[in-house]
Amino acid sequence: MDLNIFANTGKLFRFILHLDRIRIPLWIIGLALFTLIVPPTFENLYETQQDRDAIIETMANPAMTAMLGTGDLENYTTGAMTAHNMLLITAVIVGLMAILLVTRHTRAEEEEGRIEMIRSLPSGRLSYLNATLLVTSGTYIVLALFISLGLYALGIESIDLEGSLLYGAILGGTGLVFAGVTAVFAQLTENSRGTIGWSVTILIFFYLLRAITDISNEALSWLSPLGWVSKAGVYSSNNWGPIFLMLAVSLVLFILANYLNSIRDLEQGFIASKPGRKYATRFLQSPIGLAFRLQRTGFIAWAIGMYILGASYGSIFGDLESFFEGNEIYQQMLQQAEGASIAEQFIPTLMIVISLLATVPPVMAMNKLRGEEKNGRLEHLLARAVSRTRLITSYLILAIVNGFVMISLSALGLWSAANSVMEEGLEFRMIFSAALAFFPAMLVMIGIAAFLNGFLPRLTHLVWMYFLYSFFVLYLGNLMQFPNWVGQLSPFGHVPEIPIEDATFMPFFLLSIIAVGLMLISFVGFRNRDI
Amino acid sequence: MNILEVRNLTKKFGKFTALDGVNFEVGSGEVFGFIGPNGAGKSTTIRVLLGILKASEGEVKIFGKDAWKEAVEIHKRLAYVPGDVNLWPNLTGGEVIDLFVKLQEGNNQSRREELIKKFDLDPTKKCRTYSKGNRQKVALIAAFSSDADLYILDEPTSGLDPLMEQVFQECVMEVKNKGKSVLLSSHILSEVEKLCDRVGIIRQGQIIETGSLDELRHLTRTHILVETKQPVSSLNKIQGIHEIEETARGLTFQVDTEELEHVIRHISQFGIIKLESAPPTLEDLFMRHYESKDKVEGKVSGGVH
Ligand SMILES: Nc1ncnc2c1ncn2[C@@H]1O[C@H](COP(=O)(O)OP(=O)(O)OP(=O)(O)O)[C@@H](O)[C@H]1O
Ligand SMILES: [Mg+2]
Numbered sequence: 001m002d003l004n005i006f007a008n009t010g011k012l013f014r015f016i017l018h019l020d021r022i023r024i025p026l027w028i029i030g031l032a033l034f035t036l037i038v039p040p041t042f043e044n045l046y047e048t049q050q051d052r053d054a055i056i057e058t059m060a061n062p063a064m065t066a067m068l069g070t071g072d073l074e075n076y077t078t079g080a081m082t083a084h085n086m087l088l089i090t091a092v093i094v095g096l097m098a099i100l101l102v103t104r105h106t107r108a109e110e111e112e113g114r115i116e117m118i119r120s121l122p123s124g125r126l127s128y129l130n131a132t133l134l135v136t137s138g139t140y141i142v143l144a145l146f147i148s149l150g151l152y153a154l155g156i157e158s159i160d161l162e163g164s165l166l167y168g169a170i171l172g173g174t175g176l177v178f179a180g181v182t183a184v185f186a187q188l189t190e191n192s193r194g195t196i197g198w199s200v201t202i203l204i205f206f207y208l209l210r211a212i213t214d215i216s217n218e219a220l221s222w223l224s225p226l227g228w229v230s231k232a233g234v235y236s237s238n239n240w241g242p243i244f245l246m247l248a249v250s251l252v253l254f255i256l257a258n259y260l261n262s263i264r265d266l267e268q269g270f271i272a273s274k275p276g277r278k279y280a281t282r283f284l285q286s287p288i289g290l291a292f293r294l295q296r297t298g299f300i301a302w303a304i305g306m307y308i309l310g311a312s313y314g315s316i317f318g319d320l321e322s323f324f325e326g327n328e329i330y331q332q333m334l335q336q337a338e339g340a341s342i343a344e345q346f347i348p349t350l351m352i353v354i355s356l357l358a359t360v361p362p363v364m365a366m367n368k369l370r371g372e373e374k375n376g377r378l379e380h381l382l383a384r385a386v387s388r389t390r391l392i393t394s395y396l397i398l399a400i401v402n403g404f405v406m407i408s409l410s411a412l413g414l415w416s417a418a419n420s421v422m423e424e425g426l427e428f429r430m431i432f433s434a435a436l437a438f439f440p441a442m443l444v445m446i447g448i449a450a451f452l453n454g455f456l457p458r459l460t461h462l463v464w465m466y467f468l469y470s471f472f473v474l475y476l477g478n479l480m481q482f483p484n485w486v487g488q489l490s491p492f493g494h495v496p497e498i499p500i501e502d503a504t505f506m507p508f509f510l511l512s513i514i515a516v517g518l519m520l521i522s523f524v525g526f527r528n529r530d531i
Numbered sequence: 532m533n534i535l536e537v538r539n540l541t542k543k544f545g546k547f548t549a550l551d552g553v554n555f556e557v558g559s560g561e562v563f564g565f566i567g568p569n570g571a572g573k574s575t576t577i578r579v580l581l582g583i584l585k586a587s588e589g590e591v592k593i594f595g596k597d598a599w600k601e602a603v604e605i606h607k608r609l610a611y612v613p614g615d616v617n618l619w620p621n622l623t624g625g626e627v628i629d630l631f632v633k634l635q636e637g638n639n640q641s642r643r644e645e646l647i648k649k650f651d652l653d654p655t656k657k658c659r660t661y662s663k664g665n666r667q668k669v670a671l672i673a674a675f676s677s678d679a680d681l682y683i684l685d686e687p688t689s690g691l692d693p694l695m696e697q698v699f700q701e702c703v704m705e706v707k708n709k710g711k712s713v714l715l716s717s718h719i720l721s722e723v724e725k726l727c728d729r730v731g732i733i734r735q736g737q738i739i740e741t742g743s744l745d746e747l748r749h750l751t752r753t754h755i756l757v758e759t760k761q762p763v764s765s766l767n768k769i770q771g772i773h774e775i776e777e778t779a780r781g782l783t784f785q786v787d788t789e790e791l792e793h794v795i796r797h798i799s800q801f802g803i804i805k806l807e808s809a810p811p812t813l814e815d816l817f818m819r820h821y822e823s824k825d826k827v828e829g830k831v832s833g834g835v836h
Binding site for chain 2: 004005007008011012015019112113114116117118119120121122123124125265266268
């Protein structure tokens with residue numbers, strides 16, 4: 001092979017490191033902190049075998065397996081508990097990080113015309129891609145070591161060196177696999193939104209595939225790279241097989257990305273964009289129509305995704321039902337709430353995950369306003385007869401409708417799938433109200449995004465920090481036994497757990513008031529600031 | 532010796548033929564102007580020259596090397612400035628210049644400083660905050676501070692103010708005097724006229740004319756203004772005369788340059804008081820090519836073949 005196609009990869013490697021000198025360390029530190037604060041808490045909270053037995057009871061059911069993956073419940077030490085509760089979710093976040101990092105230096109750079117500049121210099125055809133892959137690989141090696149040694153350094157008995165190394169290696173390996181997936185989609189799609197969209201779809205697909213196979217037929221989970229995360233049996237059987245699988249898969253994907261890159265033209269993809277209409281439809285000729293048109297593809301993709309997510313969770317209700325039927329201890333333990341069947345008790349837990357995910361697309365829809373502003377495209381509208389209020393209102397309405405559609409579709413998905421697998425179906429009204437109970441909290445998140453768009457346009461991503469906080473405290477809230485106020489700092493912490501709790505009016509009302517207030521204030525900010 | 536040779540270059544994007552048998556060459560020490568309407572295929576040609584796009588057919592040689600296969604070797608002696616310069620928003624102009632120079636393995640610090648001063652660029656600002664012209668300056672400084680033998684410039688001045696345009700022209704003259712070659716694609720015809728030794732006109736993916744400006748001028752019309760003692764008669768019967776107009780200052784018309792002698796002989800019969808002639812500008816040349824072809828073929832430029 002002609003080595004010239006890799007010319008100057010080394011210099012570009014250093015250049016990309018320089019570009020990401022803050023971003024990458026932040027990711028690594030964030031992920032390490034997220035991981036390292038958990039085991040000491042577990043160690044304190046679940047000291048005695050009795051404590052542990054209690055927690056094992058709540059873990060040993062299909063709903064939990066669908067969410068967390070399989071764990072070593074026989075021997076639920078602090079290490080095994082950490083791996084069971086944390087490793088899969090951290091792996092998903094690492095996958096997301098890989099997607100963002102790789103897209104940023106592949107399709108996004110290309111789309112902006114910067115790869116053209118690099119390619120006009122004496123650098124090889126494949127140099128930038130491989131420099132990116134090298135940086136990513138380096139990042140994951142460092143991440144793996146950092147987390148492994150960090151865990152080991154906690155000095156907890158059940159967290160031994162081998163398990164810790166495997167824990168880190170699983171995270172690094174997952175990162176490499178999704179770096180590979182993204183590198184391939186960066187060749188296939190024509191723009192960075194497509195790259196991110198397709199790669200995230202694959203990530204979620206693997207998560208759901210693992211969820212469904214983990215409870216129906218565990219052997220089939222080997223089909224999903226995210227299934228390998230639990231298969232490694234970190235801190236119990238310590239199986240290194242998945243690591244080799246991950247390395248092999250990512251190597252194949254890296255090679256495929258290189259091959260695809262070498263046979264295509266710059267700024268082209270394989271999934272070609274097709275020509276569109278000659279004239280704008282009536283609908284497109286208004287700010288809200290334009291705003292929707294720009295988000296249409298993403299909206300449809302998310303809508304389908306949310307339905308599938310709901311349906312995947314719905315499909316476990318059959319297993320849940322039969323699981324509890326033969327289990328008397330459970331029936332006694334969980335039969336506290338009136339009116340709700342045992343299976344239904346898991347609805348709030350699932351709804352938290354669903355509603356948090358359903359909050360992502362509306363917040364993105366709101367932040368699109370800032371995206372358009374940054375690209376200087378709002379000027380085209382504001383220079384014409386479009387008022388600023390009309391503009392921000394358009395985006396706000398779209399975000400609110402978006403949120404409503406997403407949460408409703410996932411409820412519909414959950415209900416329809418559950419009905420098809422259960423003997424006695426779930427009531428649609430109950431599912432729908434359990435889902436809609438989260439809508440005001442979602443409105444608050446949209447309101448915060450609007451507020452930031454109005455007043456602090458440079459800090460619009462702060463809403464994601466708040467989102468992550470909400471996710472963290474809700475996801476780990478029960479397990480880590482945080483004080484109440486920690487959960488209540490997030491709007492999602494105020495949502496009544498339908499059907500276990502009754503729907504109460506006050507939280508609904510207060511959250512809505514806060515949301516509307518934030519939205520109204522955002523108008524003032526947006527009207528009075530520089531664009 | 533030819534620095535750059537393009538033979539029968541064809542480039543297809545799917546079914547669409549963007550370049551259709553393009554031929555031209557650029558000699559050593561020559562400034563070659565590359566002009567044509569929007570969507571004609573200038574940038575596409577240039578990207579093939581840079582080895583960024585792969586030719587569907589034909590042969591492209593730079594420094595005698597294949598533009599696709601030996602891109603890296605070629606690029607060590609080549610500098611490129613695009614019309615739409617996009618830079619890394621978080622880096623400063625100075626950092627970007629250094630990156631480009633480093634990749635080129637050049638290290639001409641004094642030249643870099645000199646150009647930054649000349650182009651009046653603040654290299655400590657983040658690229659995010661640069662105006663279009665300033666981003667273009669970054670690319671120009673990086674290009675001209677390298678010791679390239681061939682400069683490929685694709686509408687390099689579309690964002691520059693007249694003062695900077697002047698500086699740019701000086702830079703081009705300077706490299707030309709050093710015996711380097713330049714390929715300049717531009718819509719600013721006065722710039723092309725001033726700088727270029729030869730010009731190629733491309734339209735709908737085909738080169739329709741190449742040659743020195745003088746050669747091309749023969750293909751076009753000269754503007755004439757005359758005042759005569761007696762009114763000129765039967766002018767419109769003479770071949771090669773166009774757009775006759777009576778004005779207060781006299782009679783104006785355009786003559787096909789090859790018919791000039793013939794026409795002057797005719798009007799001299801009527802007693803010339805005043806005769807002014809203006810050589811055809813590149814703009815006339817350009818206009819004439821597009822107008823006439825459009826009329827004949829009834830096509831819109833950039834259309835599908
Ligand atoms: N990637 C592509 N896919 C399909 N068609 C393309 C692609 N790139 C360019 N074209 C088409 O090829 C033709 C030539 O484009 P090119 O950019 O070379 O024009 P140009 O002469 O540089 O125009 P301008 O003066 O506007 O810069 C255009 O019709 C354009 O639409
Ligand atoms: Mg162009």
